[in-house]
Structure formats: C-alpha cells, structure tokens
Amino acid sequence: MPDEWHKGSAIYQIYPRSFRDTNGDGIGDLPGIIEKLDYIASLGVNGIWISPFFPSPMKDFGYDVSDYRDIDPMFGNLRDFKTLLARAHDLDLKIIIDLVLSHTSDRHPWFKDPAKKDWYVWADPKPDMFGEQVPPNNWVSVFGGPAWTYDKTHGQYYLHNFLPEQPDLNFHNPDVQDAMLDICKFWLDLGVDGFRLDVVNFYFHDRELRDNPPRDANLGAATQYEGDDPYSAQNHIYDKTRPENLKFLERLRALTDRYPDRALIGEGGDDHFFQLAADYCEGDNRLHTIYTPQLCGGKHKRLTEDLIRTPVEDFLNQAPNARPTWAFSNHDVVRAASRWCPDGDGFGHNPALSKMLIALLGCLYGSFFLYQGEELGLPEAKLKFEDLQDPWGRHLWPEWQGRDGCRTMLPWNKDTKSGWLPLAESHRPLNAADQENAQDSTLNFTRAFLNWRKHQPALISGGIDFLETHSETLLAFERKTADQTLFCLFNLENAEQTLPLFLTPQNAHLAFPKEKGEENTLAPYSFQILKGKEN
Ligand code: BGC
Numbered sequence: 001m002p003d004e005w006h007k008g009s010a011i012y013q014i015y016p017r018s019f020r021d022t023n024g025d026g027i028g029d030l031p032g033i034i035e036k037l038d039y040i041a042s043l044g045v046n047g048i049w050i051s052p053f054f055p056s057p058m059k060d061f062g063y064d065v066s067d068y069r070d071i072d073p074m075f076g077n078l079r080d081f082k083t084l085l086a087r088a089h090d091l092d093l094k095i096i097i098d099l100v101l102s103h104t105s106d107r108h109p110w111f112k113d114p115a116k117k118d119w120y121v122w123a124d125p126k127p128d129m130f131g132e133q134v135p136p137n138n139w140v141s142v143f144g145g146p147a148w149t150y151d152k153t154h155g156q157y158y159l160h161n162f163l164p165e166q167p168d169l170n171f172h173n174p175d176v177q178d179a180m181l182d183i184c185k186f187w188l189d190l191g192v193d194g195f196r197l198d199v200v201n202f203y204f205h206d207r208e209l210r211d212n213p214p215r216d217a218n219l220g221a222a223t224q225y226e227g228d229d230p231y232s233a234q235n236h237i238y239d240k241t242r243p244e245n246l247k248f249l250e251r252l253r254a255l256t257d258r259y260p261d262r263a264l265i266g267e268g269g270d271d272h273f274f275q276l277a278a279d280y281c282e283g284d285n286r287l288h289t290i291y292t293p294q295l296c297g298g299k300h301k302r303l304t305e306d307l308i309r310t311p312v313e314d315f316l317n318q319a320p321n322a323r324p325t326w327a328f329s330n331h332d333v334v335r336a337a338s339r340w341c342p343d344g345d346g347f348g349h350n351p352a353l354s355k356m357l358i359a360l361l362g363c364l365y366g367s368f369f370l371y372q373g374e375e376l377g378l379p380e381a382k383l384k385f386e387d388l389q390d391p392w393g394r395h396l397w398p399e400w401q402g403r404d405g406c407r408t409m410l411p412w413n414k415d416t417k418s419g420w421l422p423l424a425e426s427h428r429p430l431n432a433a434d435q436e437n438a439q440d441s442t443l444n445f446t447r448a449f450l451n452w453r454k455h456q457p458a459l460i461s462g463g464i465d466f467l468e469t470h471s472e473t474l475l476a477f478e479r480k481t482a483d484q485t486l487f488c489l490f491n492l493e494n495a496e497q498t499l500p501l502f503l504t505p506q507n508a509h510l511a512f513p514k515e516k517g518e519e520n521t522l523a524p525y526s527f528q529i530l531k532g533k534e535n
Contacts, residue, residue: 004195004264005094006288007323008460008514009046009367010450016053016075016329017061017373017420025351026419028409030076034084037091042374042448047094049196049265051331053081057107058390059165061407063198064105068183086190094193096265101180102202103166110179111167120167121205125150138211139239140230142223143392147239157207161202161239163391171203177248181255184387188259195256196291200249200266202277204242210239218506224296224333225392246279249286265325267291273482274318281322287414289323289367296333303340303492305475309466312364316464324366328357329374335406338380342494347405347426349379352525355445356490359512359527362453363479363488365464370446373410373427376435377442379404381424389421397488452512458484469503472521476503486511491522507533 020032031055040048053064053075071077088095090382110116125133135157141164148157149164159168169176184195197482199391212234215222246259249266256262266287270276277290294311301307315324315473330469334346336357341348354377361368383404388394393402409419413433416423435441435535453459473493479486487505491497499520510516517523 003260003261005046006265006367009094010044010362010453011047011049011096011325011367012040012043012045012137012368013049013051013093013327013369013371013410015372015377017052020410021419023221024417025074025319026495027074028419029074030071030080030084034080034087034408037084037087037093041091041093043370043447044138044452044454045093045370046454047096047193048088049296049369050098052098052100053197057105059105059163059166061389062102064103064107064163064166065100066105066107068099068458069186070348077384081102096194096196096263097192098185098198099184099187099195100198101169101183102199103162103168106165106167116175116474117154118139118173121350122154122156123148123159123169123209135312137209138234139209140234140300142231144230144395159205160294165261166204167204171248172207172244177251181229181251184252188256188262188316189215193261194263194265194288197264197266197287198266199240200280200287201241201245201268202239202268203248204244205240206238206242210238212236214272214487215322222269222271226404227396227399235271241268241272241276246286249280252284253287253432263288265289265291265338267293269293274314277315277319277322277324281319288324290319291369292324292326292366295326295328296336297339300334300339300346302342305469305492306472308360308364308475308492309477314462315468316365322366325368326361326364326366327369328361328373329371329406330369331407332403333406335371335378335380336375337374337377338379341379344379347382349377349426349440350525351377352523353494354442355449356492356525356527358442358446359449359529360475360490362449363459363486363529365462365479371406373406375446376411376430376432378411378427378430381408381422381426383408383422387422437496449512452503456486456511457481457486458486462486467503470500471497473497474499474503487530487532488527489522490527491525494524497522498525503530505530 016028019028020036021028022031053071055067055070055072056062056064085095087357110119113476123136126136128134135146139147141147143162151158160166215235244257264287279370280287337349337354338347341350350403383401385397390402390404408421409423411427411431435443458481462479462481465478469476475490511531512529
C-alpha cells in the first residue's frame with residue numbers, strides 16, 4: 001500500500017536565504033537548515049518544502065535556475081543536501097524540493113547554446129500600425145512590462161512570463177520535456193520525497209502565439225500586487241494553462257510512481273483555479289495535490305467567515321476529486337498575521353490572532369504549508385526602499401514594497417543579525433529563543449496544536465461541512481471520519497462573541513485547547529475544537 005503521507009499533511013516552508021545563516025555571510029544556508037531540523041520536527045509537522053537552492057544568478061532569488069543538478073555555493077553543496085535529507089528522514093520529516101521547470105535563468109548553458117535555440121520560445125518582431133517593429137503579441141510579464149525581450153544577436157524576441165532573466169522553456173519541444181524529466185529523476189534517485197512544482201500551469205504556451213483577450217475587470221487583481229496592473233487586464237488563456245500540459249503531467253507522474261511514496265504538489269494560479277485543480281489532479285495519474293492560493297491574498301483583507309468558507313466550498317464543489325494544499329503565508333505574499341490584523345496599517349500583529357490562524361490552517365480540509373516564522377507569529381516587515389531586493393517591489397515602490405516584507409531573516413534570538421534583508425525590529429521581541437521559554441508563546445502553542453492534530457483522524461482525512469453561524473466573524477465547521485467527529489469554532493474578530501445555542505453541540509466535550517473559557521462564549525480571536533460524544 002502506498003503511504004499517502006501527503007494527504008492531510010502539515011509541511012513547513014523554508015525560504016533558505018532567510019532561514020538560518022551559519023557562516024555569517026548574511027544568507028541562510030543548508031547547514032543552517034540541518035542545525036534547525038530538531039526545531040522543525042518539534043513543531044509537529046510532517047515535512048519541509050525548501051524554496052530553490054540551485055545555482056542561480058539570484059535575479060529572482062533562486063527561481064532563476066542556472067544548474068538544476070547542484071546546490072548554489074552560497075547555500076552549501078550536494079554533500080550538505082544529502083546530510084540534510086538523511087537527518088530529516090531520521091526525524092520522520094519528508095523533504096520536498098521546489099522545481100522551477102517552466103523557465104530557466106538566462107545564464108543557464110541551454111539558453112546560450114545555439115543548438116538548443118528551440119528549447120526556448122523565440123519569435124520574430126511584428127510591425128505595428130505605424131510600421132514600427134514590436135513584440136509578436138500582447139502577452140505581458142507577471143512582474144510588469146511585456147513578456148518579450150528583443151535579442152539583437154538573433155534579431156528576435158524571446159518569451160519570459162516573469163523577469164527577462166527568466167526565459168521561458170518551450171515545452172512543445174520533446175527534448176525539453178525529456179531534459180526536465182531527467183532532472184526530476186536525478187532528485188528522485190537522491191531520495192527527495194516530492195516536488196513543489198513552481199508555476200505548474202505555465203509550462204506550455206500557445207504555439208500560434210495568439211493575443212490574450214481582455215479580462216473581466218470584476219475579477220479583481222490577477223497577481224498579489226493588487227494595484228492597476230496590465231497583467232490583470234488580460235484573460236490569460238494563451239500564455240498559460242494550455243491543454244498540452246496534462247500529457248506532460250502524466251509523464252511526470254508515471255516517472256514519480258516508479259518511486260515509493262513520492263508526491264507532486266503543483267503551484268498554479270488561474271482565474272479558473274478550481275477547474276485547474278480538477279484537471280491537474282484528475283485520476284491517479286497527474287498531481288497528488290494542488291497548492292491552493294485563495295487564502296494567500298495580497299494586501300490587507302478583513303478576516304470573515306465567508307473569506308475562508310467560500311474557497312473551501314468552491315474547491316469541494318468544483319474539484320471534488322482533487323486534494324487542496326492550503327497556505328495563509330509564503331515567500332510571495334504579505335504575512336497573514338498582518339494581512340488579517342486590523343491594526344498596524346498592514347504591519348500589525350496580535351498573538352491571539354496568530355495562534356488562532358495556526359489552528360484554523362490545521363483544521364481545514366486537505367494539507368497545508370506553514371511558512372517559516374508563522375510559528376512565531378511574525379508580522380509583515382516594513383522596509384525602506386534602500387533595503388528592497390525584490391525586483392518586483394523596486395519596480396512598484398512606493399505603491400507596493402513587493403515581496404521582501406515576508407522574506408526578512410528569521411529572528412532566532414535577540415541578537416540575530418540582519419542579512420541580505422534587514423532583521424525587522426518588530427521581529428526581535430518575537431525571537432524563537434525567548435518564545436521557547438514563554439509557556440504561552442505562539443511557538444509553544446504551535447507545537448502543542450500540531451502535535452495534537454497529528455493524532456486526530458478527522459483533521460487528517462475527514463470530510464468538512466460548514467455550519468451556518470449567522471455571524472460574519474464566526475466560523476464553524478465539522479470534520480468527520482467514520483470514527484471521529486470534531487466541531488471547530490473560530491472567533492475571527494478581536495471581540496468576545498456569544499455562542500448561539502445551535503452552535504453548542506450537546507454531549508460534546510472540549511478537545512483543544514484544554515482549558516475552558518467562559519461558558520458559551522468565545523474570547524477575542526479564540527477557537528474551540530469539540531469532540532462529538534461517539535469519540
Ligand atoms: C514563485 C515566485 C517566483 C515565480 C517565478 C512563483 O510562483 O513562488 O517566488 O517569482 O514563481 O518563478
């Protein structure tokens with residue numbers, strides 16, 4: 001029987017540059033991850049996703065890979081990686097690596113090799129209405145500007161959905177597919193437990209290079225930059241989510257299935273996300289689970305019942321056979337501790353809210369990623385322009401500081417130094433060492449909750465049913481397996497709420513947290529998980 005560990009699992013995301021720096025160069029490294037494996041295991045997670053650590057010119061901080069079979073020297077070497085893998089496995093932690101197959105760095109030898117020109121997407125300029133030579137179509141880059149850059153040597157444009165330094169691979173060329181599968185095989189042979197597949201729906205483009213039609217403005221932003229954005233003005237039916245990708249995913253799954261207990265987790269963003277989830281996880285021969293971005297919104301949002309409930313129900317209704325992997329935070333979005341905190345102008349935090357969010361994430365149906373620092377309740381860091389590193393943020397400053405506010409160095413103790421990004425002053429009092437010693441810290445809460453969750457079958461594999469609460473900020477649902485029923489109640493606001501009678505199940509007892517507050521009330525930003533009488 002395959003071990004379906006990825007179903008209902010809790011995975012800790014490490015952004016290695018900012019995790020733990022052991023050699024004092026201002027950049028986190030693999031020895032830093034090794035040093036902290038016990039800490040990670042103590043959280044009660046099942047595994048780790050590590051953002052890219054491959055050799056890279058770091059224009060997009062590792063999401064621009066120049067060699068897929070090695071480790072960038074700033075992070076360590078393959079020996080370190082093998083040590084990390086072995087030690088993680090000893091601690092019963094799975095290791096998921098982040099494969100960026102859609103594009104390479106412009107410094108990858110393939111991009112320079114004339115024999116491999118067709119491995120990328122090249123096209124002739126097209127005359128516009130004034131006879132001016134312009135890009136072949138209207139496609140734009142996620143990070144702003146056209147998706148095409150002119151190359152004088154070839155007299156042609158090449159495609160890039162992200163930075164110009166991230167040329168897009170041409171997956172219509174079977175040699176590209178074979179090369180990418182070979183890279184996957186290399187890491188599977190080494191023993192990794194799975195892949196987080198970066199922008200998995202961007203692998204193929206429309207061969208005819210048709211213009212994208214305009215997009216319905218009511219849909220809101222298409223990226224985490226929630227301003228007026230050319231990318232959000234187009235309906236991306238030709239530059240991504242092409243039908244040919246399904247066959248490639250089947251090839252990748254067939255390869256993965258030759259190894260026991262490995263998992264494919266695809267990251268996809270699309271206006272028709274739930275359809276994408278259904279298609280990409282259909283049958284037993286594509287992805288195992290899909291990284292679901294609906295709860296990773298960009299800027300400040302109000303935390304309401306509907307905000308959480310709608311995407312979960314949409315997923316269940318529209319992709320009933322797929323498995324979601326949720327996250328509230330990651331290296332691309334504003335940390336949820338601040339995004340959903342009404343105070344602090346987008347940079348605030350409230351420990352009760354941070355704890356409640358960990359419990360909520362752990363109670364949702366499916367698996368989830370916990371982003372480094374979430375266990376400490378870290379808020380979004382406010383940065384100065386001079387400190388910004390993310391090219392996207394530098395481009396959009398001052399309207400948006402980009403993605404660096406969630407990428408600052410983790411505060412391990414009160415003396416942790418700044419690195420490639422500063423250590424946020426707001427993070428210093430939340431450092432891990434101090435939280436170790438404070439019984440009621442977010443860190444110790446996370447440990448207690450996730451270690452308890454591991455033993456609750458209903459939270460791992462049960463179904464989910466939402467209950468009507470008739471309150472915008474009271475969320476209630478039931479998780480249920482044949483042997484266990486759990487009622488989960490969350491107070492999403494910073495004010496006490498009275499529990500209506502219909503939400504106080506008879507004969508149920510409090511399972512988590514252990515200590516009971518006042519009868520029939522939920523304290524500000526608190527939650528209760530109750531066990532049904534049959535358990
Ligand atoms: C990654 C980003 C990256 C982009 C391009 C995303 O989904 O999470 O950090 O910039 O893919 O590779």
